[in-house]
Amino acid sequence: MARGELSGSLRRAIDLLGRAYCSPAVRFPNTIRHSRCLSTTTSRCAELTSETHEKFTAAPPIDFSKPDAGRPKTGKQLLRTLRVVPASPSYFSAKPTFNDDWVALTALLRKFATLPTVPLPEAPKVAWKTIDQYRIMTNEPVKTLRYHKMLHVLRRLNRIHSSLMPQEVLVAMQRYKKDTQPSDMRPNPVFVDEAGRAKGVGRRKTSSAVAWLVEGEGEVLINGKTLTDFFGRVHDRESAVWALKATQRLDKYNVFALVRGGGVTGQAEALTLAIAKALLVHEPALKPALRRAGTVTRDPRKVERKKTGHVKARKMPTWVKR
Amino acid sequence: MPPPSSCIRGLTRLRAAQPSIACRRTGDASIQTASFSTSSAHYAIVAKKKTISTPPPKRGTKTLNVKKGRKTGPVDTGKPPAVGERKAMRKRVVLSNNNALEVPSLVDLSEENVLDTKNQGLVRGIPEEAVDALRAVEAFKPRQGWSLFRRPAVLYRRETTELAQLAKGVEEGKKTERRIVTGSRMSGKSTLVLQGLLMAHLRGWAIINFPEAQDLVNAHTEYGPLPGSSPTQYTQDTYTANLLSQFLKANKHLISLPMTTSPTLPQPLPPRATLRHLLEIGITTPESSWPVFTSLWAELTQPGRPPIMLALDGLSHIMRNSEYLSADVKPIHAHDLTLVRHFVDHLSGKKTLPNGGMVLAATSSSNSPANPALEFSIQCAEARKMGAKETPMWNPYKVVDMRAMEALKNVDTLHLSGLTKEEARSIMEYYAESGMLRAKVDEGFVGERWSLAGMGNIGELERTSVRMRV
Numbered sequence: 157m158a159r160g161e162l163s164g165s166l167r168r169a170i171d172l173l174g175r176a177y178c179s180p181a182v183r184f185p186n187t188i189r190h191s192r193c194l195s196t197t198t199s200r201c202a203e204l205t206s207e208t209h210e211k212f213t214a215a216p217p218i219d220f221s222k223p224d225a226g227r228p229k230t231g232k233q234l235l236r237t238l239r240v241v242p243a244s245p246s247y248f249s250a251k252p253t254f255n256d257d258w259v260a261l262t263a264l265l266r267k268f269a270t271l272p273t274v275p276l277p278e279a280p281k282v283a284w285k286t287i288d289q290y291r292i293m294t295n296e297p298v299k300t301l302r303y304h305k306m307l308h309v310l311r312r313l314n315r316i317h318s319s320l321m322p323q324e325v326l327v328a329m330q331r332y333k334k335d336t337q338p339s340d341m342r343p344n345p346v347f348v349d350e351a352g353r354a355k356g357v358g359r360r361k362t363s364s365a366v367a368w369l370v371e372g373e374g375e376v377l378i379n380g381k382t383l384t385d386f387f388g389r390v391h392d393r394e395s396a397v398w399a400l401k402a403t404q405r406l407d408k409y410n411v412f413a414l415v416r417g418g419g420v421t422g423q424a425e426a427l428t429l430a431i432a433k434a435l436l437v438h439e440p441a442l443k444p445a446l447r448r449a450g451t452v453t454r455d456p457r458k459v460e461r462k463k464t465g466h467v468k469a470r471k472m473p474t475w476v477k478r
Numbered sequence: 479m480p481p482p483s484s485c486i487r488g489l490t491r492l493r494a495a496q497p498s499i500a501c502r503r504t505g506d507a508s509i510q511t512a513s514f515s516t517s518s519a520h521y522a523i524v525a526k527k528k529t530i531s532t533p534p535p536k537r538g539t540k541t542l543n544v545k546k547g548r549k550t551g552p553v554d555t556g557k558p559p560a561v562g563e564r565k566a567m568r569k570r571v572v573l574s575n576n577n578a579l580e581v582p583s584l585v586d587l588s589e590e591n592v593l594d595t596k597n598q599g600l601v602r603g604i605p606e607e608a609v610d611a612l613r614a615v616e617a618f619k620p621r622q623g624w625s626l627f628r629r630p631a632v633l634y635r636r637e638t639t640e641l642a643q644l645a646k647g648v649e650e651g652k653k654t655e656r657r658i659v660t661g662s663r664m665s666g667k668s669t670l671v672l673q674g675l676l677m678a679h680l681r682g683w684a685i686i687n688f689p690e691a692q693d694l695v696n697a698h699t700e701y702g703p704l705p706g707s708s709p710t711q712y713t714q715d716t717y718t719a720n721l722l723s724q725f726l727k728a729n730k731h732l733i734s735l736p737m738t739t740s741p742t743l744p745q746p747l748p749p750r751a752t753l754r755h756l757l758e759i760g761i762t763t764p765e766s767s768w769p770v771f772t773s774l775w776a777e778l779t780q781p782g783r784p785p786i787m788l789a790l791d792g793l794s795h796i797m798r799n800s801e802y803l804s805a806d807v808k809p810i811h812a813h814d815l816t817l818v819r820h821f822v823d824h825l826s827g828k829k830t831l832p833n834g835g836m837v838l839a840a841t842s843s844s845n846s847p848a849n850p851a852l853e854f855s856i857q858c859a860e861a862r863k864m865g866a867k868e869t870p871m872w873n874p875y876k877v878v879d880m881r882a883m884e885a886l887k888n889v890d891t892l893h894l895s896g897l898t899k900e901e902a903r904s905i906m907e908y909y910a911e912s913g914m915l916r917a918k919v920d921e922g923f924v925g926e927r928w929s930l931a932g933m934g935n936i937g938e939l940e941r942t943s944v945r946m947r948v
Binding site: 373374375376382383384385390393394397401404406407465467473474475476477478 | 533534536537538539540662663664896899921922925926928929930931932933935938941942946
C-alpha cells in the first residue's frame with residue numbers, strides 16, 4: 157500500500173510539474189480490485205503489514221514523448237485528466253477492503269445458499285484469523301462486531317457439505333484462515349516396535365521421563381535401579397507405576413525407564429505420565445480408565461517466578477510502620 | 479557568624495527570656511545554659527538515660543524478630559532416663575507379638591529337616607531352644623520384623639537352600655565354605671546369616687557370631703597389645719570375654735566336652751576340666767580371655783569335633799583402619815586386632831577349619847563405610863561366578879586398602895536377589911495367617927506387591943504389606 161501510494165502521488169506530482177494544466181490521466185484498469193494506490197492517508201501499520209501485501213499493480217509509465225506532452229489541455233481533455241476513478245467502489249467508505257470482503261462473502265453465500273450443509277460439530281475444524289490479525293492484514297479499523305458477523309458467514313460457508321464444496325468457496329475462505337491450522341499439528345505416530353516395546357514420554361515440573369513398556373512379569377527398572385532403590389518413599393513408588401496399578405496391569409508389563417532432572421516427586425510423577433502413554437500404545441482402549449486415574453493430562457504447574465518488590469513469587473515484605 | 483535573619487530571631491527570643499542582652503554572645507548556644515551557676519555544667523545536668531533507638535527497618539527489608547526473654551514453653555521436669563536405658567531400649571529385641579495370631583500350619587525346623595530342599599519356598603518356625611541360642615549370639619537384630627509375629631519364623635528361600643547345600647557339603651566332606659553375603663538394602667542378608675547360624679546350631683555345630691563388626695573397630699571397647707606379637711597385635715579383652723559368654727550360652731551341647739589339650743593359662747584348670755571350665759576362666763577374668771579363646775579354638779579344631787560356623791555382619795568395617803590408635807598414635811589396621819584377624823584368616827582361606835565349617839560375612843547397605851577394596855573384590859567374585867573371561871579393572875584413582883584386597887582375593891559371594899513370586903506368595907500367606915495382613919492374598923495382589931517391593935525385596939515387601947497398614 158505504501159508503494160501504491162508513492163507511485164500514485166509521484167505520478168500526479170510529475171503530471172502537475174510538467175504542465176500548466178492537468179493532462180488527462182490514464183485510467184487504471186479495473187482489474188486491480190484491492191489495490192489502494194490512490195489513498196492519501198499515511199500508512200499506519202506499514203511495517204506490520206510487510207508479510208500480507210495486497211495485490212499491487214504499478215501505474216503505467218509516463219510517456220513524455222507523447223505529442224501532447226507540453227501542450228496545455230483544454231475542455232474534455234482537461235476533465236479526463238482530473239477524473240481519478242478509485243479501484244474499489246467502496247473506496248470512499250472508511251474500510252474499503254473490509255466492505256469489499258463483506259460484499260464478496262455475502263455474494264458467495266447467496267450464490268451457494270442452497271447447497272446442503274452439515275451440522276457445525278461435523279464441519280471441518282478451522283482456526284479463523286483473529287480480529288487483530290485481520291486488522292493488521294487490511295490495515296483498517298474494523299469493528300469487532302462487524303468482523304464477528306463476517307465470521308458467521310464464513311462458518312456458514314464452511315458448513316457446506318464437503319463433497320459439494322465449491323472450489324470458489326475454498327479459495328475465498330483461505331484468506332480468512334490462520335496460517336497454521338490446529339489440524340496441521342499431528343503427534344508422531346505411536347507404535348509397538350519389533351521387540352514389543354512401546355515408548356512413552358512424560359514430564360512434570362522440571363523432570364522428564366522416558367519409559368519403555370514390554371509385556372512381562374511386573375519388573376520395573378528406573379535408570380538401571382529397582383523401584384525400591386530409586387524411590388525411598390513408598391508413595392513415590394506407587395505414583396511412578398500408578399498407571400499400571402490403577403488398571404491392574406502391574407504384573408502384565410515390564411518397565412524400563414530413564415528419568416532426568418528435577419526432584420524425587422517430580423521424577424515419580426513424570427514417570428506416571430510416561431508409563432501411562434506407553435501403556436496407551438499397547439492398549440488404546442484404556443484411555444478413559446487412565447483419564448479417570450488422572451494419568452493422561454500433563455500437570456502444567458511449575459515454579460512461579462519471583463517478582464521484584466516481592467520476597468518470593470507472591471509474598472510481600474512485612475508491613476512496618478514508617 | 480550566623481546569617482543576619484537567624485541573628486535577629488535569636489535576639490528577639492532572648493529579649494523575652496532574659497532582661498539583659500549584653501552578656502549574650504550570639505551564635506553559641508552551649509554557653510548560655512546555667513551561666514550563673516558556680517558548679518560545672520556537668521553536675522547540673524541530670525544525665526538522660528541513654529536509649530538506643532534504632533529506626534524501624536525500611537520497607538522491603540527482611541528483619542529477624544527474635545524476642546529475648548520470652549518463655550520457651552513448659553520446662554520438662556520429668557526424670558531423664560537412667561544411664562544406658564536409652565541404649566537398652568534401642569537395642570531391645572522383641573521376638574513375639576501376643577496380638578498376632580498363632581499360625582497353626584507352621585512347621586518347626588529340626589535337626590532332620592533343616593537341610594532338606596523340600597523346605598524351599600515355605601515359611602518355617604524356629605524352635606524355642608534355637609531361639610535362645612540365636613538370641614544369645616545376637617543373631618536377631620532390633621529392627622527386623624520379629625516383633626510383628628507370634629514367634630520367630632523364617633522363609634526358606636532359594637538362597638537358603640543354596641546355603642543348606644553348602645552345609646551338607648561341609649558335613650560330608652569336612653570342607654571350609656567361605657562366603658560373602660551380598661545384596662541390596664533390606665534384601666535379607668542378616669537374616670540369611672541368621673538362617674546359617676540356625677542350620678549350624680540345629681545340626682550341632684559350634685557357632686560363633688560377631689553380630690556387628692562395627693563394635694569391633696569403633697574403639698568403644700578396651701584394647702591392649704598382645705605380648706610377644708610382631709608386628710604388634712591388639713587384643714580386646716572385654717569383647718572377647720563377652721564373646722566367650724555368648725559361646726557358652728549358645729553352644730550348650732559342646733560345653734560339657736572334656737578338654738583334650740592342656741593350655742597354659744593364668745588360672746589353672748581343674749582336673750578333668752571341660753570346655754565350660756575353660757570358658758568360665760575367660761569370662762570371669764577378661765585379661766585371660768584371649769588365651770582362653772585360642773585354647774578354645776584349639777579344642778574345637780581337634781579331630782572328631784563338630785564343624786564350626788563363623789559369622790560376621792557388616793564386613794566393610796573390618797576391611798579398613800580401625801578407630802584405635804597405636805602407641806605412636808598411628809591408626810591400627812582392623813586386621814591387627816586379634817579377633818578380626820582370626821576371622822579374616824578364616825574368611826580369606828589362609829587358615830582352614832580341620833573339621834569343616836562355614837565362614838559367612840554379610841555386607842551391610844545401610845551401615846557401611848565406603849570401601850573400594852571390598853566393592854572391587856565383590857565385583858571380581860561375581861565376575862568369577864558368572865564365568866567371565868576378564869576380571870573387572872580396578873579404578874587406579876581410588877585409594878584401596880591393600881590388606882583388604884589381599885584378604886578378599888578369592889572369596890566367593892552369595893548374592894541375595896529378590897524373592898520369586900511363589901516365595902512372596904508363601905510369606906504373604908504367612909502374614910495373612912498371622913492376622914497382620916488383612917487382604918485377600920491372590921495372584922494379582924501378590925504380583926502388585928512384588929513389583930512395588932522392587933521385584934520381591936523381602937524387607938520392602940514386609941514394610942509395605944505389614945508395617946504400613948492403613
